[in-house]
Amino acid sequence: xxxxxxxxxxxxxxxxxxxxxxxxxxxxxxxxxxxxxxxxxxxxxxxxxxxxxxxxxxxxxxxxxxxxxxxxxxxxxxxxxxxxxxxxxxxxxxxxxxxxxxxxxxxxxxxxxxxxxxxxxxxxxxxxxxxxxxxxxxxxxxxxxxxxxxxxxxxxxxxxxxxxxxxxxxxxxxxxxxxxxxxxxxxxxxxxxxxxxxxxxxxxxxxxxxxxxxxxxxxxxxxxxxxxxxxxxxxxxxxxxxxxxxxxxxxxxxxxxxxxxxxxxxxxxxxxxxxxxxxxxxxxxxxxxxxxxxxxxxxxxxxxxxxxxxxxxxxxxxxxxxxxxxxxxxxxxxxxxxxxxxxxxxxxxxxxxxxxxxxxxxxxxxxxxxxxxxxxxxxxxxxxxxxxxxxxxxxxxxxxxxxx
Amino acid sequence: xxxxxxxxxxxxxxxxxxxxxxxxxxxxxxxxxxxxxxxxxxxxxxxxxxxxxxxxxxxxxxxxxxxxxxxxxxxxxxx
Numbered sequence: 001x002x003x004x005x006x007x008x009x010x011x012x013x014x015x016x017x018x019x020x021x022x023x024x025x026x027x028x029x030x031x032x033x034x035x036x037x038x039x040x041x042x043x044x045x046x047x048x049x050x051x052x053x054x055x056x057x058x059x060x061x062x063x064x065x066x067x068x069x070x071x072x073x074x075x076x077x078x079x080x081x082x083x084x085x086x087x088x089x090x091x092x093x094x095x096x097x098x099x100x101x102x103x104x105x106x107x108x109x110x111x112x113x114x115x116x117x118x119x120x121x122x123x124x125x126x127x128x129x130x131x132x133x134x135x136x137x138x139x140x141x142x143x144x145x146x147x148x149x150x151x152x153x154x155x156x157x158x159x160x161x162x163x164x165x166x167x168x169x170x171x172x173x174x175x176x177x178x179x180x181x182x183x184x185x186x187x188x189x190x191x192x193x194x195x196x197x198x199x200x201x202x203x204x205x206x207x208x209x210x211x212x213x214x215x216x217x218x219x220x221x222x223x224x225x226x227x228x229x230x231x232x233x234x235x236x237x238x239x240x241x242x243x244x245x246x247x248x249x250x251x252x253x254x255x256x257x258x259x260x261x262x263x264x265x266x267x268x269x270x271x272x273x274x275x276x277x278x279x280x281x282x283x284x285x286x287x288x289x290x291x292x293x294x295x296x297x298x299x300x301x302x303x304x305x306x307x308x309x310x311x312x313x314x315x316x317x318x319x320x321x322x323x324x325x326x327x328x329x330x331x332x333x334x335x336x337x338x339x340x341x342x343x344x345x346x347x348x349x350x351x352x353x354x355x356x357x358x359x360x361x362x363x364x365x366x367x368x369x370x371x372x373x374x375x376x377x378x379x380x381x382x383x384x385x386x387x388x389x390x391x392x393x394x395x396x397x398x399x400x401x402x403x404x
Numbered sequence: 405x406x407x408x409x410x411x412x413x414x415x416x417x418x419x420x421x422x423x424x425x426x427x428x429x430x431x432x433x434x435x436x437x438x439x440x441x442x443x444x445x446x447x448x449x450x451x452x453x454x455x456x457x458x459x460x461x462x463x464x465x466x467x468x469x470x471x472x473x474x475x476x477x478x479x480x481x482x483x
Contacts, residue, residue, distance in 0.1 A: 136413045136454065146464060146478070155462065155480060164456065169464040169478055189465070193473055266455060273417070273451045276424050280444045283427035287437045290430075 011088065018086035021093070025084035030095060031103050032056070034076045039065075045072065049080065049095070058082070060097040068100060070111045077103040108209055112216050115243055119218070124225050130249045131230040136269060137198035137262050139166045141229065143186040146171035149205030150234065150255035157259035163266055168194060174204035179214035184223040191228050200227065201258045202244060203234030215242035224248050234258035356389035363387075366394070375400045413454045420447040 008016075032049030039045050043062030048055050058080065072078065081099040086092065102110045119125060144150040146169060158165060170190055172182035183202065190200055202224065204212070214220065215235045221243045224231045233248030234255040245251040252258035298304075348354055356362070363372045366383040378384070378397055386393040423444040427437060464478035 134414075135417070138457065152480060158460075164460040166459070166461045167463070167478075168475070169462070171464060189467075189473060269417070269451070270455055273420070273448050273455070276420050276444070277448045279424050280427065280441060280448070283424070283430075284437060284441045287427065287430065287432065287434070291434050 010091070014086055014088045014091050018088060021084045021086060027081065027083060027098075028095075029079065029081050030056075031077070031079050034072050034078055035074050037072055037074050045097075047072065047074075049078070057092060057094040058097050059087075059094055060100065064098055064100075069107045070102065070114060072100065076110075079103045106209075108213055108216075112209075112213075112243065115216065115218055115221075116246065119221055119243065119247065124221060125246045133230050133232065133250050133261070134198045136266060137165070138266075139168070139194075139197045140262060141168050141170060141190040141194060141197040141200040143170045143172055143183060143190065143200060143202045144204055144255070145174045148174060150174075150203050153205070153254065153256035154201065154259040157256045158263060161263040161267065163263040165262060165266075168197065174214060175207070175211050176214070180217035180220050183214060183220050187223040187227050187231075195228070197229055199232060199262070200229045201232045201234055201252075201255070201262075202248070203232075203252075203255050203258065204236065205255065206237040206240070212236050212240055212242055215244040217243070220244055221247045232258045232261065353387070353389070356387070359389075361386050361388045375402060413451060416447050416450050416454070420444055420451065423447070 030049060032051050034047050035050055035055070037045070037047040043065055045060040045065045046057070048057045050056075079101045080095070080097045082095045082097040085094060085096055087094055101107050123129070142151060142154060144154075151169060155167070158167070168190075170186040172186045173179040174183075187200065187202070190197060202215075204215070212235055215233070224233065224244055224247050230249040231244075232250045232252050233242070233244040234252040234257060235242045235245060236254070238253040241251075250261070252261055353362075364370060364385040364387065365372050365378055366385055369385065372378060372384070378400065380397050380400065382397045384395050384397065386395060423440050426432060426440060427444070432440065462478045463475040465473050465475060467473050
C-alpha cells in the first residue's frame with residue numbers, strides 16, 4: 001500500500017468497524033446500571049449501561065424484551081449477554097442485548113418485589129377489606145395438590161383432633177406453568193359451585209422460590225382478592241411469604257397451621273360454651289339463694305310470728321299516748337283558768353267603777369260628759385249626770401257651795 | 405350471606421354471653437332471671453348442636469374435560 005491515499009466512504013468505514021466489532025465481541029457478558037431507559041411502543045427497549053466512569057448504549061429488540069420476567073428500571077443493576085455492534089446510520093457504538101438478568105437478586109425475586117409493590121399500591125393488601133374468617137368454619141375448601149405434603153398435613157391435624165369438619169379438595173398443580181391457571185380456575189369453581197363452603201385454604205408444602213412462584217402470580221392474587229369465600233393462604237414454610245399470603249384474608253404459616261386455626265377455634269368454642277353453661281347455672285342458684293334468704297328473713301321477722309303482739313304493743317302505745325294527752329290538756333286548762341281568774345280579780349280591783357259599790361258615785365258635767373272634781377267650773381242650772389253603782393241620774397244644779 | 409336459616413352460630417354465642425353477664429350483674433328480678441336463664445340454656449344447646457352439626461367428611465372433586473365436576477370420597481393414599 002504505497003503512499004497512494006486510501007480514502008474510505010463513511011458508510012464503508014462504519015461497516016468495516018461494525019464487522020470487526022461483531023467478529024471479536026459477538027457474545028459477551030456485561031454488568032452495569034441501567035439509565036435513561038425507554039420502552040419504545042414498538043416493543044424495543046433502548047437504554048444505556050453504565051458504571052462509575054463509563055457508559056455504553058444498549059438495545060433489546062422486541063422478541064427478547066417480551067420474554068423478560070421483570071420490567072427493567074433506571075438504577076437497576078443488571079447482567080446482560082449480547083454482542084457489540086455499530087448502529088450504522090449514526091455510527092453509534094452499542095451492545096445488542098440477547099439476555100438480561102438482575103444482578104444480585106434474581107429475576108424471580110425482583111418480579112416478586114415489583115408485583116408486591118404494585119398490588120400494595122392498588123390496595124389489594126389493605127387490612128380493612130379483608131373478610132373475617134368465620135368463627136366456626138366447618139365446611140372447608142382446600143385448593144392444593146392431591147398428593148402433596150399440604151393435604152397430608154391438613155388431614156393429619158384434623159384427624160388428630162378427630163374434628164368433625166367437612167373438607168372438599170379441589171386438586172390442582174401447585175408448581176409449574178399450568179399451576180397458576182389451575183389455582184385460579186379452582187377458586188372460581190369453589191365460589192361458583194360450592195357457596196356453602198365457610199372458608200378456602202389455598203397452599204402447598206415447602207419448596208424453593210421457584211417451587212412457590214405459582215403463588216406469586218398476579219392472576220392468583222387477583223383471584224384470591226375477588227373470591228367471595230374468605231381465603232386462608234398457607235404456602236410453604238414459616239419463613240416463606242408469597243403474594244397470595246399478603247392478599248389472602250388470613251395467612252397461616254403452613255398448611256398444618258391453617259388446619260390448627262380451623263380446628264383450634266372449634267375446641268375453644270366448645271370450652272367457652274361449657275363455661276357459659278356452668279356460669280349460667282351458678283348464677284341462677286346464687287340469685288335463688290339471695291331471694292330465698294330475703295324471703296326467709298321477712299318470714300321470720302316478728303310481725304309474722306306473733307302478729308298480735310305488735311298490735312297489742314301499738315294499742316298500749318296508743319293508750320299511753322291518749323292518757324298523756326288528756327293529762328296535758330286538763331293541766332293546760334287548769335293553768336289557763338288560773339291565769340284567767342287572776343286577771344279577772346285584778347280587773348275588778350282596778351275597775352274604777354268598783355268603788356261605786358261602796359256608795360260612791362261619779363258626776364259628769366253635761367253635755368261635755370266631763371268628770372267634775374270641783375264646783376268651780378259649774379254654774380246654777382247646769383245639767384249633771386251622776387253615775388251610781390247601779391244606774392245613772394240626770395240632775396240640774398240648784399245650789400252650790402264652795403269649799404274653801 | 406347467612407347460609408344457615410336459623411340464627412347464626414356467632415349471634416347465638418353473642419346473646420348467650422350477654423345473658424351470662426346480665427345474670428352475673430345481679431340486678432335481675434326473680435321471674436326475669438328465670439326467663440333469661442331459660443333462654444341462656446337454649447342458646448347453649450343451640451351452639452353445642454351447631455358445633456357437632458357437620459359430620460366428618462373428606463371429598464375430592466374430579467373434573468372432566470368438558471368441565472363437569474363431581475365429588476367423591478378422598479383417601480390419602482389416593483393417587
